[in-house]
Amino acid sequence: MTIVLAGSVKLVGRRAIAPSPMRCRAMLAALALQPNRMVSYDRLAEMLWDEPIESARSNLRTLATGIRSAIVEAKISSSVALTTHRASHGGIGGYSLAVREEQVDLLLAIVLKQRAKELIGTDPLRAKQLCEDAIALGTGTFGPDLPATLWFQRQQERFARLHDSLNLLHRCLSMMVGEYGDESANCDLFRESEPSSVATELSAIQLYCQGFVAEALEQISQASKRYREIGLDLPDSSRRVQMEILNDDKGAIIEAIRSRASSI
Numbered sequence: 001m002t003i004v005l006a007g008s009v010k011l012v013g014r015r016a017i018a019p020s021p022m023r024c025r026a027m028l029a030a031l032a033l034q035p036n037r038m039v040s041y042d043r044l045a046e047m048l049w050d051e052p053i054e055s056a057r058s059n060l061r062t063l064a065t066g067i068r069s070a071i072v073e074a075k076i077s078s079s080v081a082l083t084t085h086r087a088s089h090g091g092i093g094g095y096s097l098a099v100r101e102e103q104v105d106l107l108l109a110i111v112l113k114q115r116a117k118e119l120i121g122t123d124p125l126r127a128k129q130l131c132e133d134a135i136a137l138g139t140g141t142f143g144p145d146l147p148a149t150l151w152f153q154r155q156q157e158r159f160a161r162l163h164d165s166l167n168l169l170h171r172c173l174s175m176m177v178g179e180y181g182d183e184s185a186n187c188d189l190f191r192e193s194e195p196s197s198v199a200t201e202l203s204a205i206q207l208y209c210q211g212f213v214a215e216a217l218e219q220i221s222q223a224s225k226r227y228r229e230i231g232l233d234l235p236d237s238s239r240r241v242q243m244e245i246l247n248d249d250k251g252a253i254i255e256a257i258r259s260r261a262s263s264i
Contacts, residue, residue: 002080002103003032006138008145013076018145023048023059024066026146031082031097032104033155038085040094047151064095079103106142106159109134113166116173120261128173131166139163165264171202172261176254180209197223197235198260204238205253208245216245 004010009025010018019025030047031039044060045052053059067082080099087093101107112134119127140163143156174180200223207216220242224234237256244252 002076003028003099003105005029005032005104005106006141011070011074011076011080013071013074015074017070017074019066019070021066022145022147024063024070026152027060027063027095028067028070028097029146029155030151031095032099033107035097035099035101035104035107038094038096040092041087042092044094047149048147050149060095105137106139106162109137109139109162109166112137113162113169116169117262117264120173120176120258124173124176128170128177131170131173135163135166135170139166168198168202169261169264171206172257172264175202175206175209175257176261180206197238198264201238201241201256201260204241204245205257208253213245213248217242220245 002012004012004016008018009029010016011028019028026048027044030044039047041057041060042052045056048060048063049056064082064084071080071082080097080103083096083098085093085096101111112130116127116130116134119130139159142159143152146152200220204216204219207213207219220234220238223238227234241253241256244256
């Protein structure tokens, strides 16, 4: 991995270097999440400062120098490079980072998830391994050493959702290959704003597959109660799973797992 964004942001070549100061790491992260695209000076300033300062552009030049120094210090191959796009004839200048998606850990996690989903119907065991590789990249740990601007907060939320979806997908794939043990999904059944019918249904299916039919139905019953508390009805998909469990319809349950995996 060349650019690590999970946990502490760093460049990894023959050496691992964490650019300094914090906004140098932030600029690296912002550009790495938009690889090979020019990001304008003004847009970068908005990302790094909620209320851009007058000296933002000169500060960006200083930060760019820090990133280039860190690339050299980390002894990274010439395939990674920071380019300055100077404004001319009224155009918009900015910076871009030449890097492949597979060289950025959190972008690689997205690629691995997509590859896993493509294999759901043909090779769930390989899909499960790809999902585990993505989870191992630490998608839920983005941003602790970056500024708490609105843009970075949104990226934190984005990768927290990715982390949850990877765990749910892994849960589906594990059941598809006959592993019904205690899966650690690491995501709440009910978030503050939106209950997760996927997690509810998978928990019920998992209990059913382990032979705990009464407990599976209780899982859905408790979910229904939580939905009513916030003024919502139990989703139709959850009701279908409830009926499939009541009817002991294993074929429909297997299809429900596959369907849920494809929708995550």
